[in-house]
Amino acid sequence: MITLKVNGAVHRVDAEPDAPLLWVLREELGFTGVKFGCGAAACGACTVHLDGEPARSCSVPLEAAEGADIVTIEGLPASAGLPPGSLHPVQRAWIEQQVPQCGYCQSGMIMAAVALLKRTPRPSDVEIEAAMTNLCRCGTYPRVRRAIRKVADRA
């Protein structure tokens, strides 16, 4: 048994210690906002926060996540102290800028953007480029950058 803390709740999980965190979050715990893209830490679709840092959950073994504060997109507003039913400012900017197309990559994008803005509230274009290495098959990169700038301008 491994104990995970996800979005503020504790879960006891019966899985192998080296199972990818991604699978447990999706299949066992039902956090389907965490997406599978490449399985090789390359695309970022599976990005969650581990103790506030972005992590590609397809490549994090379960045992490495034990004891960490894990946040998925489902728990993002609450992690920022917002009440149930509200959206995180980055999610609101995503809607305002109409960022998603198919949407598959977008929860990972948002989790990466939130981590960036927490670290660097007013990132330069170069810092955005360096931090946002998530892949989007629909090519939403210009809108992603616009949405990040919107949030930064309000900071």
Ligand code: FES
């Ligand atoms: S599925 Fe994890 S980085 Fe692509």
Ligand code: FES
């Ligand atoms: S919005 Fe379709 S993959 Fe990014």
